[in-house]
Amino acid sequence: MNNMSNADHNMHLSEEPDYSHLLRSNLERVFNERDAGKRAKAIAELFVAEPIMYEPTNIVRGRAAISEVAGTLLEQFGPAFRFQPEGDAVGHHGLGVLTWKAGPANGPVAVTGSDVAEVVDGKIAKLWVLLNPAER
Numbered sequence: 736m737n738n739m740s741n742a743d744h745n746m747h748l749s750e751e752p753d754y755s756h757l758l759r760s761n762l763e764r765v766f767n768e769r770d771a772g773k774r775a776k777a778i779a780e781l782f783v784a785e786p787i788m789y790e791p792t793n794i795v796r797g798r799a800a801i802s803e804v805a806g807t808l809l810e811q812f813g814p815a816f817r818f819q820p821e822g823d824a825v826g827h828h829g830l831g832v833l834t835w836k837a838g839p840a841n842g843p844v845a846v847t848g849s850d851v852a853e854v855v856d857g858k859i860a861k862l863w864v865l866l867n868p869a870e871r
Contacts, residue, residue: 754831
């Protein structure tokens with residue numbers, strides 16, 4: 736049974752962060768940003784002071800380390816490589832999910848996946864990067 740009144744329900748919804756804006760901004764302003772200074776500024780705006788990012792084979796702790804991972808990815812895959820959101824993020828109660836694809840701009844998709852974020856006070860506290868298996 737749901738004991739939440741309509742007023743309580745509406746008030747709770749208005750307190751939810753804009754998951755789509757937050758996660759799409761992370762993709763564009765952090766993981767597509769080649770300028771380290773701009774990327775660091777974006778991370779300061781989008782992430783809590785001590786965020787954690789969980790990659791399939793690594794745990795990354797702190798804003799500077801997340802920036803370094805993003806910069807290294809962009810260098811590794813070349814100047815045309817970009818992450819693109821697939822639609823809007825969905826979320827509630829502090830958990831948001833955004834699916835994405837990545838590869839050369841106007842080129843074949845190299846990888847697809849999802850970002851799953853724990854959001855605290857409107858900022859990303861934990862980010863899980865989930866990669867889809869390669870299609871055969």
